[in-house]
Amino acid sequence: MIESLEKNIVDFALVSILPKRLRVDRIDLLQNKLFWVSSPKLKFKSRSSAKSIVESTPLIYREAGSGTRQIMEHYITRNRLTIQKKLELTSNEAVKQAILAGLGSSIMPLIGIRNELNLGQLQIIPIKGLPIKSQWQLISLYGKKFSPVAQAFSTYLQKEKAKIIRDRFSWYEDYS
Numbered sequence: 001m002i003e004s005l006e007k008n009i010v011d012f013a014l015v016s017i018l019p020k021r022l023r024v025d026r027i028d029l030l031q032n033k034l035f036w037v038s039s040p041k042l043k044f045k046s047r048s049s050a051k052s053i054v055e056s057t058p059l060i061y062r063e064a065g066s067g068t069r070q071i072m073e074h075y076i077t078r079n080r081l082t083i084q085k086k087l088e089l090t091s092n093e094a095v096k097q098a099i100l101a102g103l104g105s106s107i108m109p110l111i112g113i114r115n116e117l118n119l120g121q122l123q124i125i126p127i128k129g130l131p132i133k134s135q136w137q138l139i140s141l142y143g144k145k146f147s148p149v150a151q152a153f154s155t156y157l158q159k160e161k162a163k164i165i166r167d168r169f170s171w172y173e174d175y176s
Contacts, residue, residue: 001013001014001015002015002019002022002065005022005024005139005140005141006022006141008141011140011144011146011147011150012138012139012140012150012153012154013138013139013140014029014136014137014138014139015067015136015137015139016032016067016068016071016109016134016135016136016137017067017070017071017134018137018139019139022141023141023142024139024140024141024142025139025140025141025142025143025144026137026138026139026140027137027138027139027154027157027158027161028135028136028137029135029136029137029138029161029165030111030135030136030165030169030172031133031134031135031136031172032109032110032111032133032134032135032136033109033110033111033131033132033133033172033175033176034068034071034072034107034108034109034110034130034131034132034133034134035107035108035110035113035124035125035130035131035175036050036053036105036106036107036124036125036127036130037099037105037106037107037108037113037122037123037124037125038053038057038099038104038105038106038122038123038125039099039100039101039102039121039122039123040120040121040122040123041102042057042102042105042123044125048125048126048127049127049128050075050079050081050127050128050129051079051081053105053125053127054081054082054083054084055084057085057104057105058085058086058087058103058104058105059083059085059086059087059104059105059106060086060087060088060089060095060098060099060103060104060105060106061086061087061088061089061095061106062088062089062090062091062092062095063088063089063090067134068092068107068108068109071107071132071134072106072107075107075129075130075132079129085104086104087103087104092108092109092112093112095108096108096112096113096116096122099122100116100121100122105125107130107132110131110172110175111136111172114171124175131175131176138157140154
């Protein structure tokens with residue numbers, strides 16, 4: 001995504017970690033909450049430890065460079081976890097489908113798993129230190145000259161974001 005932004009292929013990118021080597025303008029959006037999730041077929045103690053989970057089930061990663069992966073790796077390092085079995089996939093949707101299939105567990109953004117949680121297809125594993133919280137941000141190249149459509153979108157989002165969050169994402173606060 002950042003490469004597409006850099007090459008001016010896209011006007012905007014939605015990120016949870018700002019790129020270090022690129023000057024950007026940003027619009028802060030919604031808080032990003034990441035939870036450890038698995039298929040409900042996998043059974044854990046009511047207050048499992050991250051160590052016991054990674055010892056008993058493969059950990060499913062996003063690809064290198066993904067913001068979700070960076071946040072997950074920071075959590076793993078900070079908690080001194082040793083990962084024995086892992087699977088790497090290229091999108092949150094692929095990770096979610098692997099978890100639904102019972103192939104392991106992962107740390108995932110809440111925003112992409114609401115329906116599966118409501119349907120009982122995924123479970124949040126209560127682990128100390130989670131959820132991990134960051135910030136969703138819409139970024140563009142610093143000083144970029146937008147097309148009229150892109151400018152209208154940016155203006156609309158800045159003006160209406162509080163209402164959009166209230167109307168479309170009120171459910172989000174039910175998870176902490």
